[in-house]
Amino acid sequence: MTPAADPGHDGGPSASALGAMLGQxxxxxxxxxxxxxLLSFALAELAPGDVVSQLELDPSVSRQTxxxxxxxxxxxxxxxxxxxSWWRSLxxxxxxxxxxxxxxxxxxxxxRLCNTLVLTLSASLMAWFLALLLGGLAAWYRGGxxxxxxxxxxxxxxxxxxxxxxxxxxxxxxxxGWFPLADLTSLDAPSWPLWRRLADRLWxxxxxxxxxxxxxxxxxxxxxxxALVEASDAPFVEAARGHGVGEWRxxxxxxxxxxxxxxxxxxxxxxxxxxxxxxxxxxILGWPGLxxxxxxxxxxxxxxxxxxxxxxxxxxxxxxxxxxxxxxWHLDPRLRHPVPVGPRHRSP
Amino acid sequence: MTAAxxxxxxxxxxCLGVLYGWVLLxxxxxxxxxxxxxxxxxxxxxxxxxFKHPQNGWQLRPWVYPLQPVPGTYDQYExxxxxxxxxxxxxxxxxxxxxxxxxxxxxxxSEAAVSEAAASEAAVSEAQAYEITPPEVKVHxxxxxxxxxxxxxxxxxxxxxxxxxxxxxxxxxxALGTAVGAIAGYAGGWVDALLMRGCELLTAxxxxxxxxxxxxxxxxxVAPEAALVGTLVLIACLGWAxxxxxxxxxxxxxRQRDFVRVAAGFGASHGALLWRxxxxxxxxxxxxxxxxxxxxxxxxxxxxxxxxxxxxxxxASLGTLLADGVRQQAFLTYPxxxxxxxxxxxxxxxxxxxxxxxxxRARPIAL
Numbered sequence: 001m002t003p004a005a006d007p008g009h010d011g012g013p014s015a016s017a018l019g020a021m022l023g024q025x026x027x028x029x030x031x032x033x034x035x036x037x038l039l040s041f042a043l044a045e046l047a048p049g050d051v052v053s054q055l056e057l058d059p060s061v062s063r064q065t066x067x068x069x070x071x072x073x074x075x076x077x078x079x080x081x082x083x084x085s086w087w088r089s090l091x092x093x094x095x096x097x098x099x100x101x102x103x104x105x106x107x108x109x110x111x112r113l114c115n116t117l118v119l120t121l122s123a124s125l126m127a128w129f130l131a132l133l134l135g136g137l138a139a140w141y142r143g144g145x146x147x148x149x150x151x152x153x154x155x156x157x158x159x160x161x162x163x164x165x166x167x168x169x170x171x172x173x174x175x176x177g178w179f180p181l182a183d184l185t186s187l188d189a190p191s192w193p194l195w196r197r198l199a200d201r202l203w204x205x206x207x208x209x210x211x212x213x214x215x216x217x218x219x220x221x222x223x224x225x226x227a228l229v230e231a232s233d234a235p236f237v238e239a240a241r242g243h244g245v246g247e248w249r250x251x252x253x254x255x256x257x258x259x260x261x262x263x264x265x266x267x268x269x270x271x272x273x274x275x276x277x278x279x280x281x282x283x284i285l286g287w288p289g290l291x292x293x294x295x296x297x298x299x300x301x302x303x304x305x306x307x308x309x310x311x312x313x314x315x316x317x318x319x320x321x322x323x324x325x326x327x328x329w330h331l332d333p334r335l336r337h338p339v340p341v342g343p344r345h346r347s348p
Numbered sequence: 349m350t351a352a353x354x355x356x357x358x359x360x361x362x363c364l365g366v367l368y369g370w371v372l373l374x375x376x377x378x379x380x381x382x383x384x385x386x387x388x389x390x391x392x393x394x395x396x397x398x399f400k401h402p403q404n405g406w407q408l409r410p411w412v413y414p415l416q417p418v419p420g421t422y423d424q425y426e427x428x429x430x431x432x433x434x435x436x437x438x439x440x441x442x443x444x445x446x447x448x449x450x451x452x453x454x455x456x457x458s459e460a461a462v463s464e465a466a467a468s469e470a471a472v473s474e475a476q477a478y479e480i481t482p483p484e485v486k487v488h489x490x491x492x493x494x495x496x497x498x499x500x501x502x503x504x505x506x507x508x509x510x511x512x513x514x515x516x517x518x519x520x521x522x523a524l525g526t527a528v529g530a531i532a533g534y535a536g537g538w539v540d541a542l543l544m545r546g547c548e549l550l551t552a553x554x555x556x557x558x559x560x561x562x563x564x565x566x567x568x569x570v571a572p573e574a575a576l577v578g579t580l581v582l583i584a585c586l587g588w589a590x591x592x593x594x595x596x597x598x599x600x601x602x603r604q605r606d607f608v609r610v611a612a613g614f615g616a617s618h619g620a621l622l623w624r625x626x627x628x629x630x631x632x633x634x635x636x637x638x639x640x641x642x643x644x645x646x647x648x649x650x651x652x653x654x655x656x657x658x659x660x661x662x663x664a665s666l667g668t669l670l671a672d673g674v675r676q677q678a679f680l681t682y683p684x685x686x687x688x689x690x691x692x693x694x695x696x697x698x699x700x701x702x703x704x705x706x707x708x709r710a711r712p713i714a715l
Contacts, residue, residue, distance in 0.1 A: 032552050039549075040561060155704075159697035161647050163654060164689045167674055174680050275554035280651065284674065291556075295655060298560050310561040314553045 018329060025325065029318040036314055037307060038083070044303045045079040053301070073099060086304075096304030100297065105308045108293065113312055115184065116289035119282070120274045122205060123212035127220055127270075130213065135224030140251065142229060150221070158218035162211070162277040166284035169211040173285075179207040182286030208287045215277040216270055223266050227259035234258060260331050268324035271317050353705050360701035367695055370448075371507035377448040378501035379487060383662035386486065386496035389415070391423040391682045394491040402432065410435050412451070414485040423682075433485040451485045491684040493672055503688055506664035510653075511695060513580050513665075514646030520584035521645070522638055525591035530630075532592070533599030534622055544596065550589035558586055559648065563657050572660045579658045583648045591637040598630045632706070639703035643696040650692065666692050 052069050055061045070076045074085075086096060095105040138150040173179040180186065186200050231237065232255045240254050279291030286292075290309055297305035329336065370377060397410040411434040418424040433451045440446050490499040532543040550558070562582060570578065602608065603626060611625050652658035653667025654674075661668070666688045672678070673685030 028548075032549060035549055036552070043562065155697070155700060156693075159643075159693050159700055161650070161692065161696070163647075163651060163670065164693070167670070167679070167686065167689070170674070170677065171680065174677060272551070272554045276556035279554070279556045279560075283655065294557065294560055298563060298657070306561055310553060310557055313557045317552060317554065 021325065021329075022322075025318075025322055029315075029322070032318070033311060033314060037086075037311060040307045040310060041079055041083045041086070041303075044307075095308045098297070098302050098305045100300035100302040100305070105304050108305065109290070109308050109312060112288060112290045112293050113316075115287065116275075116278055116282070116291070117316075118205065119208055119212060119287055119289055120271075120278050122209040123216070123278070124270070124274060126209060126213035127216045128267075130217055131220035131224045135221045136228060136251065136256075138221075139225045139228035139232060139255075140247075150225075154218045154221050157214065158222075162215035162280045163284070165211050165215050166281045169207050169281075170284060173207055180204050181207075184288060208281050208285045211285065212274065212277050212281050215281070216273050219273065220266065220270060224259075224263060227262050228255055231255040231259040257331075261328065261334075264324050264328045264331060267327070268321035271320040275313055275317065353708065356701055357705045360698045360705070363694065363698040364702070367507070367691075367698070368511060371504055371511050374501075374504035374508045376446055378445075378498075378504045379447040379450055380498040380501040382497075382502055382505040382664055384497060384501070386492065386498075388417060389425075389486075389488075389492050389496040390494050391678075392425055392488055392492040392496070393682070394684050395488055397435070398432070412485075412487055415488075431485070433487075435487060449487060449489065451487045490687050491682070493685065494678065499669075499684060499687060502664045502669060503691060506666050506669050506688060507691055507695075509576065509659055509663065510646055510649055510666040510692075513576065513583075513649045514642050517580045517584040517587070517645040517649070518638060518641040520581070521587040522591055522634065522641055524584065525588035525637075526595055526627075526634055528588060529592040529595030530599050530622055530627065533596040534603055534618070534626065536600065540596070540600075544593070547589040547593050550586060551593075555586065555648070556651065559583070559652065560655075560657070562586065563652070572663045575658065575660050576663070579649055579652055583645055583652075587641065587645060587648070591634075591641065594633060594637065595630055598633050599626055602626050602629045636703055636707045639699055639706055643699040646692075646695065646699075 052066055052073070052075065055066055055069070067076075074082060089096065093106070095109060097103075098105050098108055101108055134150050138147040141147055170181070173181050180203060184201065184204055185197070186204075190197075192200065232251075236258075237250060237254050240250055245254070278289060279294070281287065282289040282291040283295060290313065294306065294309040296302075297309060392415055395412045395415070397412060399408070399410055400406050401411065411432045413427045413429055414431055414433055415425040416428045418426055436450050437448060438446050439450060441450055486498070488498050488500065490503060492498055493502070528543055528547075532540045553561070559582070566578060566582070599622075608621060608625050611621055616625070649658055649665060650667035650670070653665040654671045655667075656671065659665040659668055669688040670686070670692075673682075673688070679685045
């Protein structure tokens with residue numbers, strides 16, 4: 001990239017560069033969702049069987065009834081036509097109709113999506129808090145006993161799949177009786193005062209959220225530690241220490257800040273892991289999120305529901321990445337005022 | 349390589365060697381077949397190995413007390429202290445198998461075993477020797493599941509499915525990823541853009557959602573063998589995007605190096621440039637990716653099987669074993685049903701150690 005072509009070079013945080021980045025990201029995202037929906041429709045067409053094919057095994061259901069059902073659900077039309085009508089309804093905000101639950105997909109998916117969001121966000125917060133705390137301690141006391149214990153624990157946790165973490169959580173809950181299992185609230189919650197309902201919600205949330213947080217913690221922790229170690233080795237931190245800047249301030253203002261860039265990029269990446277992990281945790285611990293719904297939809301061959309679930313999770317991921325980019329833009333001055341980089345010369 | 353790293357490599361390699369050796373020899377080693385049911389022994393607990401014989405005192409050969417179902421109960425057993433049964437290792441049995449462990453009452457063929465059994469029989473008190481031959485004693489090192497199937501045998505067979513499926517899927521997807529990444533990084537331009545958009549499409553979804561969404565459109569009721577192959581190919585086809593991106597980046601940067609330009613100037617063909625000059629420089633990265641990919645793919649297969657979308661009965665995978673244990677929270681009452689979890693963790697830990705050691709070695713080469 002030559003300096004002349006660099007839009008951010010001529011002074012000041014350039015709104016145009018930000019706009020260009022946002023626009024490109026959005027365009028990419030929309031294209032991606034389009035392609036995904038097209039692919040899933042095509043795959044659904046290629047696959048043998050549909051939502052009615054279970055009925056064909058039942059001898060008491062006549063051929064006519066099945067054909068009528070197919071016609072009623074428009075399953076006998078060519079798939080491109082169905083794809084077109086799916087898009088038309090999507091533009092009206094309608095995600096389709098679930099043929100296995102006999103409910104509009106939106107009505108089914110939205111509360112589930114909210115639950116998944118609550119779970120992933122709280123788990124994410126918890127995981128980042130723990131990662132920064134433990135990773136910071138390990139990096140600061142590098143080579144000491146804290147570091148060794150954190151690293152050992154981390155590699156064991158890394159090798160423990162989220163599946164097993166969830167099973168362990170289930171075991172803990174069942175054995176100790178400290179945590180409720182399944183569902184969002186207690187049965188008689190609606191009659192309780194507000195504060196008690198909130199506390200009840202939180203109580204139901206703690207176990208799944210902790211499990212999910214522990215599932216993503218090891219990757220985060222390893223990255224945080226490495227970024228902080230690299231940052232605290234940097235010459236400017238040495239220089240600041242030489243100037244007599246206190247250790248806490250050194251950590252917070254210097255090391256943590258310069259480590260922010262890779263960590264915020266990581267924030268976007270962990271969303272994917274969080275979503276996958278949440279599917280398992282929701283399934284095992286009975287949290288009514290998007291995951292179990294999607295699994296039921298897969299087993300019931302409920303095309304619209306599967307596609308909606310897949311697209312929503314993709315959209316959520318894209319949005320998360322976009323937010324991470326914006327945050328990075330805000331945090332890292334090097335992005336706002338890029339230093340022109342010429343072609344690298346290795347030898348004269 | 350430092351001594352500590354060498355030691356870690358040794359540990360990880362020997363762990364993997366033992367694990368893969370056992371599961372590869374599962375059909376020979378396992379005491380019982382994967383679907384050998386013993387309906388009289390549901391949820392039998394693991395048997396304890398004893399080394400101190402009531403009459404002979406301490407001995408090297410371990411023996412077990414057989415279990416007797418308590419009449420009138422479903423899953424209660426009492427230890428039959430009257431019939432200590434010695435264990436034999438790697439002796440040929442009537443069914444033509446040479447299991448890793450078997451009881452004296454089952455080991456009949458080998459001569460040494462017969463004489464040893466006779467010797468031990470002589471030691472048992474006379475009153476017992478004249479009794480009617482008691483039923484065959486089976487050894488369950490890790491207990492049994494709800495159908496009375498030996499968990500240790502099933503673990504060996506399940507490990508074979510999961511560990512091999514993960515390895516094969518990882519090799520397949522890495523080959524695919526290397527090809528795509530190398531071509532994209534080498535060619536650049538629109539080829540690069542097109543292939544990388546494809547990668548983004550695959551990484552835009554959380555992989556489990558992607559796996560489920562694609563699995564949704566594959567038939568559900570297929571033969572178990574087809575299910576295994578299908579699962580394997582599916583995981584591999586969805587997993588190549590991450591290594592492809594990394595390899596593309598490395599290839600693109602190596603491609604700019606002077607020695608590559610020189611080779612190109614001397615008229616090396618594209619294939620020779622890639623194969624002889626660029627790929628050797630990326631090989632460290634590829635090896636690390638392999639060590640990282642295998643546990644991921646093992647886990648993918650286990651997860652799919654756990655959710656009931658992978659391997660099917662009567663074949664076992666670590667996922668189906670775990671699902672059996674978790675179903676109706678059986679593992680709370682019968683904790684040995686979770687032993688597959690330990691095997692899984694050990695495998696993944698070994699692979700991570702391998703990746704760790706290789707990563708430290710490969711870093712200066714890769715980029």
